[in-house]
Amino acid sequence: MLQDIIVGPQKARIDRLEGRLDDPAVRTEEISHHLAEALVLRSGRDDKIASALEPTIADALKASVQRKPQVLADALFPLMGPGIRKAISATIMGMIQSFNHVLNHSFSWQGVKWRLEALRTRKPFAEVVLLHSLVYQVEQVFLIHHANGLVLNHVVAPTVDTQDPDLVSGMLTAIQDFIKDSFNVEGEAGIDTLRVGNDRSVWVEQGGRTTLAAVIRGTPPMNLRIRLRDVLSRVELKKNDDIANFDGDTTPFAALDDDLNECLRYKIKEEQTRISPWLWLIVILVVGLAGWWGYRSHQANQQWARFVHDLRQAPGIVVTEAKRRGDEIHLSGLRDPLAADPLALLAAAGFDPGRAVGRWESYYALDPDFVLQRARQALDPPAGVDLRLSADTLIIEGTAPHAWIVGARRLGPLVPGIRTLATEALQSAEALELEAVLAQIAKTTILFISGTSEIAPEEAAKLEQTAVRGRRVQEIAAGLDRRVRIAVIGHTDATGEEEFNRALSYQRAEKVWQALLALGVSPRYLAVKGLGASDPLRPENTEEDRERNRRVSFNIIWEPD
């Protein structure tokens, strides 16, 4: 067929093409190759793709959030986390800063003035403080069209009071025009700074068709000028057509808010960010108090440690517990009744004994001092008696009444800490006296008339004194339970017969013996002996020697106990 001949070769191609167009699988496959490029191409041309996809994407997001909120939360968290942290730290920093600021100025004379100003202007005090703490602040920025002085856009820093920007801009333009005319300024050059009042200025930046005017409070840095210029040229570039065709419609310029806001800069005085002297004062006070408290508590601890140490060292005290719980003091242990009073020690160490609770068990300390003191208390030695301790032996020295010695012998070994007594150097006062009295008696002689047993009359007093002494011996010896006899010994001179003399000497002794009995001396304490002339006092050469030898002498006889 002719047709087949002419279109034959193409037929196969047409069939293939039809197949590609009809088979959805093939088409999907093909579209997938070019989809991304197609999207990019179309997005560059208009925003139809965005508007077409928007509802679908919104729905998809919604569905996803409803079903698996965690997925989206996880995806967003890295973004939101730092943001939230930053916001919180900024808030806290702001709080500290404004606290510091307010503190800085709360107590100064300036602070008072500013407080009045806050009252007058009905602004918060912190805001007034901030206002005065500014080195400079760009309060407002105007973007003004050259041709008619109309405001294209206007931004204001927060908390700044403003007049109607249109009026300000109009006046600004008029003033510029006036000055340009008055001083015959050529071209676009004109004023670039206006001063208003004490601390306000208007910086004017001239562009091709627009003017950027910044109302500034305080003293701005020169580089602000550069920023203004940058912003102005960027703005003019962005909105070139809108500015050229401007006939009163400001709508297109609303989009410039962000650019103009960049010019709303400010700086706070260094001095103001410095930490308030009051804050310093508070810090110093707190540190000082803490230091003082620390020093005090350290001191108190030292004091306490010293006290506990002293208490442990104190003789007669065994500490089992020494604690401080807050203000209360707990002490317990063993205490010798003779030991120092722990409460008195506590008071001496500077603590309040009223806050102390003590539990002390009594015990006898074997400390030598205590043993000796205890012995002293128990024995109550009279003056002249000395007590000493050698290990567990109590050494008693000196002279004491017999009765005391007897008691001491009995009580001594009972005193805790004493096992034996050493009384070698302890003498009985009575025994001493007894010996002394006996010695006196032994020195006495009674003289007789020659050849008789007649006591010489002048010897009466001596005889009487001997009787007194004899009675005393009697008394003491009874008390001491000693057995003693006073031997009354008669003597004669050498004249006469030995036999006679022996009898006479015995008679003379008997005579004295009877006289002593008569004077109250008990016969139990007397003995009688006659020695004749056998024991003369002195050799008989003279009559006086003979007279001396005619005598009665006394001798002491100790009988075994």
Added chain:
Amino acid sequence: MIKKKICMLGAFAVGKTSLVQQYVHSIFSEKYQTTVGVKIDKKTLSVESGAIDLILWDIHGEDAFQSVRTSYLRGAAGLLIVVDGTRRATLDTAFDLKTRATETVGAVPTILVFNKSDLAADWEITPAELAQVRQKGAVTVETSAKTGSGVEETFEMLVRAMLEHA
């Protein structure tokens, strides 16, 4: 927001300031305080197409010592040239100003305002002269800043002309 600049022109003491005060603040004062330089006011007006901000430049009056700076006129979308009906000479000044203004801003909508209509009895300008002016193609109105008569209408008329002109 649409903004339009309107300039008040005229000889001294014709009532430019008084007209603006009457229009913007609805007040009038017999006391004459001459304007030095420019005073700017603003009035927001509702028109069919929405709100419009009128920026009113009340320029000092033209007199022997001070002639109006045409730089003030730059960018004006409309002019009100004020004449004091009781003073003939102010009409001449008005014509002179119109010529000079046109050189600066071009043919923007302009209205010749014959003020102080409340003093009609003392007017030097006759109705015949008025008609003559109108014949020349000028738009004219009669106002009284004192009573407020014709004031609002004048501004609205100008705005309408400006919007059409644009």
